[in-house]
Amino acid sequence: MILMHLCCGPCSLYPIKVLRARRISFKGFFYNPNLHPYREFRERIKALETVQKIKELEIIWDKGYGLRDFLEKTFEFKDKPEKRCEICYTWRLKATVKKALEIKAEAFTTTLLYSIYQKHELIKEIAEDLSNHYKIPFFYEDFRKGFKEGLEEAKKLGLYLQGYCGCIFSEEERYYKKLK
Numbered sequence: 090m091i092l093m094h095l096c097c098g099p100c101s102l103y104p105i106k107v108l109r110a111r112r113i114s115f116k117g118f119f120y121n122p123n124l125h126p127y128r129e130f131r132e133r134i135k136a137l138e139t140v141q142k143i144k145e146l147e148i149i150w151d152k153g154y155g156l157r158d159f160l161e162k163t164f165e166f167k168d169k170p171e172k173r174c175e176i177c178y179t180w181r182l183k184a185t186v187k188k189a190l191e192i193k194a195e196a197f198t199t200t201l202l203y204s205i206y207q208k209h210e211l212i213k214e215i216a217e218d219l220s221n222h223y224k225i226p227f228f229y230e231d232f233r234k235g236f237k238e239g240l241e242e243a244k245k246l247g248l249y250l251q252g253y254c255g256c257i258f259s260e261e262e263r264y265y266k267k268l269k
């Protein structure tokens with residue numbers, strides 16, 4: 090069984106399809122303290138709960154809202170997206186690895202590998218390092234090839250589609266700087 094970190098509902102659809110088509114058993118793990126503000130965090134949880142229902146998924150939820158912890162970890166890198174995202178990915182993937190070891194999963198992966206807007210190579214590199222360090226296989230798949238397909242399905246299901254990556258800085262980058 091694989092533990093798949095789930096970043097949100099829309100990004101989960103295609104990876105779920107891939108794993109099911111290959112008859113790979115998996116559980117989902119929601120751990121995203123990078124999502125702000127709180128109403129956005131709730132919207133994304135709601136969308137994933139819809140996916141959970143429709144796809145009959147087993148998900149381990151961590152619904153703790155992590156604004157303060159996130160800021161503590163990343164504030165000094167607020168204007169250095171590469172470093173900030175590295176901390177953010179490592180944080181979420183390390184929690185996934187620890188959960189995978191705790192529940193005795195055979196491997197781990199993440200739906201972060203689906204989005205064409207994420208730093209794919211950095212995510213892969215961090216996951217491989219964690220895999221070596223914690224001695225648990227990382228299931229790698231370039232889920233980006235199904236980006237269009239997943240997006241179409243999300244629209245059909247009427248899922249909430251987020252306009253920015255997740256943290257408060259990415260919200261600013263997406264809207265405030267553009268408006269200025």
Ligand code: SF4
Binds near residue numbers: 123254
């Ligand atoms: S832009 Fe996305 S990946 Fe980067 S720190 Fe913000 S939430 Fe995390």
